[in-house]
Amino acid sequence: MTMSGDQNPDGAHAKDLHSWEELASELTAIRNEYPRALILYRGQPDSNWSLETTLDRFMREELSSSKPVKPVGLKEYLRYCLKCSPHIESVTGRSWELPEKVPSVTTLKKRLNSSEIPWLEYLAYLRHHGFPSPLLDWTRSPYIAAFFAFAKVSLECKRVAVFCYIEYPRGSKTWDLDLQEPRIVCTSPYYCTHQRHFLQKSTYTCAVLWNSLAKRLEFAGYGEIIAGNSPDQDRVIKLTIPANERTSALESLHWDHNVTEFNLFGTEESLLASLAWDERRALLQMPSKQPSSPPDEGPSHPHGHI
Secondary structure (H helix, E strand, C coil), rough: CEEEECCCCCCEEEECCCCHHHHHCCCCCCCCHCCCEEEEEEEEEECCCCCCCCCHHHHHHHHHCCCCCCEHHHHHHHHHHHHHHHHHHHHHHHCCCCCCCCCHHHHHHHHCCCCCCCCCHHHHHHCCCCCCCCCEEEECCCCCCHHHHCCCCCCCCEEEEEEEECCCCCCCCCCCHHHHCEEECCCCCCCCHHHHHCCCEEEEEEEEEECCCCCCEEEHHHHHHHCCCCCCEEEEEEEEEEEHHHHHHHHHEEEEEEECCHHCCCCCHHHHHHHHCCHHHHHHHHCCCCCCCCCCCCCCCCCCCC
């Protein structure tokens, strides 16, 4: 294993592992370093990708032009989600206890100062169903994170990444939105939302800051927060693994840790994908069909066939 001398562009401290087998010992070392801290994990199928929300990608890919993408305001985003709720409730039959209007900036700041993300159940539902979201999803299981890192690796990818996030490395952290310090808000995992949230042992973070000039709360980037913080808070370690370890990793996850697509998604499609992986070994071990030899016709007759 090697450790890079500098931080990555995403602000994380990077460690490059040589094989899948090294991951378990490295995870143990991290847990031993932070024995009382809650550690969250996130897998990404390309180690070159930064920590980025689906809202970040949506703004960059769908709405960007030659000009830099402007930060999205929290209150404006909540107003957008509130506007969509009647359509979602009418089609799905689901309902959420949402207010008629978005809370004031003062109320939002108080809730964020208490590590509380407004409308979390509704926002988590939107995130799980593909709506552009400021929530970055993590899992409490490093092996679930590893599954997401290896499951959809492209042929061009050289290394995958498993991020380890420790919000409170020493038991507490300090910050103040009024001082325009960007902050990572980490949610509790215990609330009613989509079943995949529990199957995947999910929890979420949201990066925010107070823009005193615009007098509004905005979503922030993770790289700046992670790189600028002290080792005593918001510690992120990035473990990268060669992408060609995919088969070894998925075999181990499937058979040794019972981390399968069906156990994480619970759908018919994921059931069939998991069954296909169950039979993968048998299919790969099937002897190849040899071409049959021509029948033995005996010695040829000097005058041709009899």
